[in-house]
Amino acid sequence: MPKYDFVSKVLIYVFVMIKHLELQNFRSHRNTKLDFTEGNNILVGISGSGKSSVLDAICFALFGTITKIQRKKIKVSDLVMSKPTKENEAGNRMTHIDELLRLEMFESIRSKATRCANRFRNQEISKKETIASINEKEIRERKTFIEKELKNLEKDNEIIEKELRETQKRIDSLEKDFASLMEKKKKIEKLKENITRLQGLISFYEEELSKHEKFDLSYLKNEYEKKKDLLDQKENGNLKIEKELSSISYRIDELDKDLEEKRQANNFLRQYDSNNFQIVKKDLEKMRKSFFEKKLRKGSINEAINKLKETQGICPICDRELTESKRKDLIESKTAELKKLEEEMRRLDKFLGDKEKELEKEQSEFEKAKYFERRLKELGDVESRLEEQKRKFFEVQSKKEDLRGLKEEVEELKKGYDKALDLKEKEEKLKECKGKEAVLRKIMEEIDFDENRLEKVRSKLEIQKSRKIGLDKDLEFKKDLKEEKKKLFNQLKRDLDFLEMNKREIEFLSHASKTLAKLSNSLIEVQETLREEFVKTLNEVMNEIWNDLYPYEDYIGIRFKIEERDYLLQLCDLKNKWMNVEGFSSGGERAIASLVMRIALSVILAPRLKVLMLDEPTHNLDSNTMEKLIDILKTHISNLIEQLFIVTHDERLIQAGTGYTYEFLRESAKRESTKVNSLTI
Numbered sequence: 001m002p003k004y005d006f007v008s009k010v011l012i013y014v015f016v017m018i019k020h021l022e023l024q025n026f027r028s029h030r031n032t033k034l035d036f037t038e039g040n041n042i043l044v045g046i047s048g049s050g051k052s053s054v055l056d057a058i059c060f061a062l063f064g065t066i067t068k069i070q071r072k073k074i075k076v077s078d079l080v081m082s083k084p085t086k087e088n089e090a091g092n093r094m095t096h097i098d099e100l101l102r103l104e105m106f107e108s109i110r111s112k113a114t115r116c117a118n119r120f121r122n123q124e125i126s127k128k129e130t131i132a133s134i135n136e137k138e139i140r141e142r143k144t145f146i147e148k149e150l151k152n153l154e155k156d157n158e159i160i161e162k163e164l165r166e167t168q169k170r171i172d173s174l175e176k177d178f179a180s181l182m183e184k185k186k187k188i189e190k191l192k193e194n195i196t197r198l199q200g201l202i203s204f205y206e207e208e209l210s211k212h213e214k215f216d217l218s219y220l221k222n223e224y225e226k227k228k229d230l231l232d233q234k235e236n237g238n239l240k241i242e243k244e245l246s247s248i249s250y251r252i253d254e255l256d257k258d259l260e261e262k263r264q265a266n267n268f269l270r271q272y273d274s275n276n277f278q279i280v281k282k283d284l285e286k287m288r289k290s291f292f293e294k295k296l297r298k299g300s301i302n303e304a305i306n307k308l309k310e311t312q313g314i315c316p317i318c319d320r321e322l323t324e325s326k327r328k329d330l331i332e333s334k335t336a337e338l339k340k341l342e343e344e345m346r347r348l349d350k351f352l353g354d355k356e357k358e359l360e361k362e363q364s365e366f367e368k369a370k371y372f373e374r375r376l377k378e379l380g381d382v383e384s385r386l387e388e389q390k391r392k393f394f395e396v397q398s399k400k401e402d403l404r405g406l407k408e409e410v411e412e413l414k415k416g417y418d419k420a421l422d423l424k425e426k427e428e429k430l431k432e433c434k435g436k437e438a439v440l441r442k443i444m445e446e447i448d449f450d451e452n453r454l455e456k457v458r459s460k461l462e463i464q465k466s467r468k469i470g471l472d473k474d475l476e477f478k479k480d481l482k483e484e485k486k487k488l489f490n491q492l493k494r495d496l497d498f499l500e501m502n503k504r505e506i507e508f509l510s511h512a513s514k515t516l517a518k519l520s521n522s523l524i525e526v527q528e529t530l531r532e533e534f535v536k537t538l539n540e541v542m543n544e545i546w547n548d549l550y551p552y553e554d555y556i557g558i559r560f561k562i563e564e565r566d567y568l569l570q571l572c573d574l575k576n577k578w579m580n581v582e583g584f585s586s587g588g589e590r591a592i593a594s595l596v597m598r599i600a601l602s603v604i605l606a607p608r609l610k611v612l613m614l615d616e617p618t619h620n621l622d623s624n625t626m627e628k629l630i631d632i633l634k635t636h637i638s639n640l641i642e643q644l645f646i647v648t649h650d651e652r653l654i655q656a657g658t659g660y661t662y663e664f665l666r667e668s669a670k671r672e673s674t675k676v677n678s679l680t681i
């Protein structure tokens, strides 16, 4: 639910005219409902009773704002019913005619145009100052000069580049020549080297061959082969001899061994005594017999001791009575005997061992002697047999001797033949070398090479190369120079462009400021013309209304006069003299004049005016004028306007009413809300 305490509400019903108005919490109105008809609707009441608020409400409802808000005297929130601090702020509504005519629009455009023109002019001046410091003539001269220099440099460079291309061509062709000559030179050097080598070989072979006489190779071969055949044959025979020799020498070796064995056998047998073996044999038998006897004896003593140890009283050997001491003595003497016997046996056993070894040795000596005796018989006369074989060996050996001579002869022949072969080979090689040398010489002669020509080409090439280096340097220098000049040229061009641009801008600024000045003048003219036209029309309408409204004869005309950019409202007296309303006329005259002015303005500014509101139009009017006004309102005005709202504190004006009339009551000191009574019958 909306809270009416904080929100103002104005309801208005408009069908061609305003028929009904409802105010809630609007200024001094808590809840006011009003009906209106066509014709004059009168709102009457004391000051502060809330009459003008009704006119404001209508305005607010129709246009969403009121003049007081537009002029920022109050805010929209001030419309909401509250307890206002300020008392009546009515009156003092000075209307500015230019504002009504929207002529201030021209003025604002004019002042803007002037400002703009001034700004342009300032810019123009500063730009002029800027370009004044630039010496254009000098820049242009320098630019042309550098342009010329650049063209010359371009030409120079083209010449150098052409020269370079030609030099390069010459270098290429000379290099080709040089390379081919160098190749030939290398070839010739290689050939010379080979020829020298061949010459060395030739002189070597010639010297070798000159050392030897002429020879017949086939004869030498023949001789050698004949002897070789003979040698081969003889060597076949020699093989048999060799075999025989080796078998004889084998036999001699065997016989040498036999002879040695015979000598050994004789030596052995000469020293050997065959009795020794028998003697040792007999000694050993004797010793073995004695050892066996002692063994038997030992056994019997042992038995006797054992019996003596077991028995008591009676001697086990002789069955006689035996005392204990005797028994002991007996055991002792027997034991001593046994010990002695054992000692003897040990010694004898050692001797036995030695003897057995001695016998073994003698046995083998004996067998050896037997063997040697048999061998001596078998060998017989070895010495003469050996002699026989040795003699044979020397016989066969002598057969071998003459073969060695033949062999040496064959070897000698072979050597001669090999030498001859070698010389033959050398002869052939000599021939080959000579042939090769001739071929190489021919090849060398065919090569078209001249050392002088090579040197010439070399020096020409060097000259061209150094020329090229010089040209390259020259070109590089000229290019750098050109680059620098170009930079300078561009800078000058930029300076000139800048100058041109500034000139163009100055031209534009000057043109623009002039145009703006013209515009501003025309605006002034238009403004004045419009004002004059308007005032003319306004004056006509005002005079008509004046004649109807003014009840006296003192003033015969009313007009607006434009003076010093101001509007003056004037009245014309009987002497045709125009007097200023302000400061000269009486309060009543001024009230009539301003009423006339307002009605005229309304009629002119809104030709199809439907509603007119007059707030306190009777201020300072005398009763005559009042009557005139009432009459005019009732007759003339209602011809012009469908619906009129008159707000007044003067109850006399109720007579002017043709529509609804309301009485407004309010005790503003108590800050009450407005009460409304309808006075319409």
Ligand SMILES: Nc1ncnc2c1ncn2[C@@H]1O[C@H](COP(=O)(O)OP(=O)(O)O)[C@@H](O)[C@H]1O
Pocket: 026, 027, 028, 029, 045, 046, 047, 048, 049, 050, 051, 052, 053, 054, 078, 079, 080, 081, 082, 083, 084, 086, 087, 088, 090, 664, 668
């Ligand atoms: N917002 C408001 N709340 C209450 N009263 C207000 C408000 N605004 C103005 N008023 C009062 O309304 C009265 C003004 O009404 P107004 O219509 O000008 O009176 P009139 O035209 O009858 O002289 C003044 O007394 C003023 O104090």
Ligand SMILES: [Mg+2]
Pocket: 048, 051, 052, 090, 615, 647
């Ligand atoms: Mg008022």
